[in-house]
Amino acid sequence: MTDKLKIVRTLTGKVVSNKMDKTVTVLVGRSVKHPLIGKVIRLSSKFHAHDEKNELGEGDVVEITEGRPLSKHKSWVVTKVISKAQQLS
Numbered sequence: 001m002t003d004k005l006k007i008v009r010t011l012t013g014k015v016v017s018n019k020m021d022k023t024v025t026v027l028v029g030r031s032v033k034h035p036l037i038g039k040v041i042r043l044s045s046k047f048h049a050h051d052e053k054n055e056l057g058e059g060d061v062v063e064i065t066e067g068r069p070l071s072k073h074k075s076w077v078v079t080k081v082i083s084k085a086q087q088l089s
Helices: none
Strands: 010-020 023-033 040-050 061-066 074-083
Touching: 010 040, 010 074, 023 061, 023 074, 040 061
Parallel strands: 040 074
Antiparallel strands: 010 023, 010 061, 023 040, 061 074
């Protein structure tokens, strides 16, 4: 009997919206080299992630992990808050 290691996808991004209940929208950016031209292009994707305690705000940098589907668009869970956004007073 062999134990298989489960590969878990994790991404790091910035919270751009927290208007939904227990859900945040995370913008994940990546840099890709264009195959023909060779120029580095910045691409981004938005993911809905589960925030159980509703504690995240816009501008926070978080780590999200892929999990089971929680709703139609939400299958990612916030696992760690890397840095909080600075509050303007």
